[in-house]
Each structure stands twice: as C-alpha cells, then as structure tokens.
Amino acid sequence: MNKRKLETCFSPALYEAECHTNSIVVVIDILRASSAICTAFANGALEIIPVAEVSEAKAYKEKGFLVAAERDGFVLEFADLGNSPFNFTVDMVAGKTIVYSTTNGTGIIKLASSAYMTVIGSFLNIGALTQWLLKQDRDVLLFCAGWKNRFNLEDSVCAGAISEKLLESKLYSTICDSTLAAVDLWSLACPDLKGYIDKAAQRSRLRDKKLDDCIEFCLTPDYTSRIPVMKNGVLVGSIS
C-alpha cells in the first residue's frame, strides 16, 4: 500500500495550489481565524461565507447578513462581530449564516479552495480532525496562514501536533522539511504550549492591542468535535 503523503506549507506565499488538487488541505490560523470559525460552529452557526475583501463584507451587511470583519485585529465599524472566538457566542451565531472577512485567514481559505477538500483546523478541534483525517484515504497538506505571508510559530506548532499523530499512525509518510520542522517545534512546545506561544510575535501584537484575552482559549485542545469544511464556497460544520 502506498502511504499517503503529508506536507506542510508555512505561508500563503509558499502555497503551490497545483500540487494539492487531490489533497485535503487543512487551513490553520490559530490567532485567530481558524479558532474563531471552529468556535462559531461549536456554538451552532449554520454556515460561514468567507469573503476576502472589505467591500464584499460591507455589501453583505447591507443585504442584512450577520457580518464578522476585522483588519489588523480591530472590528470594522460596519461589522457585527470581530475575529475573537469570544464574539461567536451561542446567542449571537446559533442557526445563523455569518459572512466573515479577516486580515489573513479568509484570503487563505479562498486560496485553498482548489484542493480536493478544504477544512479548518485548530487546537480546538485537533482530536476530531486528526481522527477524521486518519479515516480518509488522501494526501494531506497542512496550510499555515502565517502573518502577512510570514512564518509564524503558533500555526506551525499546531501543524506539528497534527503531523505527529498522522505520522505515528504509519498511514502517512513525509519527505517535507517543513513537516519535520513543525513536528520538532511541537515537541518543544508540547510540555507548556502557552509558555511557548508567549514568545510568538502574534502574541505580542495582540497584547499590544489588548486583544490577547482569547489566546489561552485558542490553545485549548478538543473544545469541539466539529470540523468546518468548504462546500461550494461556503464553510459548513457538517463533519463531526
């Protein structure tokens, strides 16, 4: 049996769409888009429409949609919600369609949409996601959102945690140095994940803007078993 291939991409600027048309691509943007999306579905959101541009988000708002939109961490003035997972409460999102636009995350979800399947990964759904991936017979790309095209620690460490489990199963193999590095970084971060992420640049950025209250939550494993998946340009939370 051929082993499934496991790869990791550290930045949208390194994404090679043509290599992954037959793969499951897992989009990872821990601080904060993928954590917020997982929380929204855990709290009953019906679907999320990712839009890259502010103008699109605004047009949806004018049509009466619930809109989550931020740039550089701050909620846009016309939006109902920002990018903190704490915004996506049951009261706010249960049974709703949410239009969602962030600095980084939503552009990447769109970039990944040419893959066989695009799903959202975070620490919040890591156990369910890993178990689900093991049941598929597909190559996997872990696609780290990074920050403005740069490598970041929190997404890489999450990719490492997922990779460790997939490689342990012996169903996957990798010759991808990014995956090997991610697993090694996870081995260092694992004993004290919050302490490790404390040194990450995005941690400082959010702290400087007083937007760091959700970081500990974003590092919580297995808060939900729902796996957001892209279907016809819209994220639904149907895989669980």
Place this chain on the structure above:
Amino acid sequence: MNKRKLETCFSPALYEAECHTNSIVVVIDILRASSAICTAFANGALEIIPVAEVSEAKAYKEKGFLVAAERDGFVLEFADLGNSPFNFTVDMVAGKTIVYSTTNGTGIIKLASSAYMTVIGSFLNIGALTQWLLKQDRDVLLFCAGWKNRFNLEDSVCAGAISEKLLESKLYSTICDSTLAAVDLWSLACPDLKGYIDKAAQRSRLRDKKLDDCIEFCLTPDYTSRIPVMKNGVLVGSIS
C-alpha cells in the same frame, strides 16, 4: 542603545527586499552553494561572479572564464566545475576568477544584492562570520536559500546556530518567529548535526543522485575564517 534587529527568511519567495536595504544579509545555502563558495575562497579563489542564467554562464565560458555551473545537482556539460565544495580545490581555483551558476544559490545572491551588504554564510565559516557580525552596528537578515522556494532544514538550522550566538551577545533582539523557530531547531540539531540533517529532504535528494559525499564536510564548523562578500556584483573573499 537600540538593539540591532535580527530576522530570518526561510525562502526566496518570502524575501522582502525593501525591508533590508540597510541590513547585512547573510545568504545561507548549506547543500551546497554557500559551502562551495566558502571553500573556493578558503582555497584561494580571487573572485566569484554569480550568474543566474545558464546562458550567461555559457557566454562567460566562451570568453575563457573558469565556470562552475550545475542544475539539480548535475554539472552542466560546458562547465569546468559543479557545485560540490570538493570541486573547488587549490589547484583548480587559486588566484582565479570563477563564474558560478547554481539551481538555487546564485539567484538568491542576486536577489539579496539590494541590501546594505550581502555576505555568504555556512557552517564552514560560522565562527568568523558570527564574530564579524558582532563587530558591525547593523541589523542582520539571515536569508535561507531553501529548495525551489521551499523551507529546508539544513539552512534553517545554520540560521539558528548563528542566531543563538548573536542573541546571546545581547547586542541583537528579535521579534521574528522564523528566528525563534530556527534557534529552537538548532537546539535539537546541535548535539548530533549530521544525524539531524540525515532526515532532511535535500540529504535524500543528493543521496539518490550519489552527490552526498560532501555533506559531512558541509556541516564542519570553522573550516575557514574567510567571509565572502558581494562588491559591485562580484563576490570577493576579503573579509577575514
């Protein structure tokens, strides 16, 4: 006193030239361009003219220059030398100007040439390079060549080794996650560098092509105290 800024770039696709016009950029391509260049100057080469295109290298050859040129590890048929450090013997290179074109390394040297200063780093000159950097009053970018725009382990680990020394001095600070990751990877690789690099993808690629005889040499620290530096589009080995 403001600390000097230390950053690391993991791939040419992530290089932001406009951010580094006042920095010293250290180009790192361990397997094998930067190791070969350091060896050439250790063995008395006068200067190295990096050219990105095969056609340029060929034109120089026709003018009578000594030409080192490879693509994907293999010496081009018109060239005198390939990309193995073992090609750059005293007999072959002492007192000579070498025209040099590789799959990856020389394009990156050209890309970095808008920096304040562009130098070549490898394990072979790591001690001298680090000591020299400490004496400059400049921000530093460690520019990993990677492989066909992808992250690689051997360049990242070398960047980590350099970063560890620069950060220990307290003259530098970093808020760059790539630098932090590189230092962490180096901490894991350091006790057995050859064993660690054994798992790297480029190691396998070179082994498959039977081009891996020089890997142990490329991981040797402090083989030379010469630091190749770009001057007017040409590398010279004058800093020592």
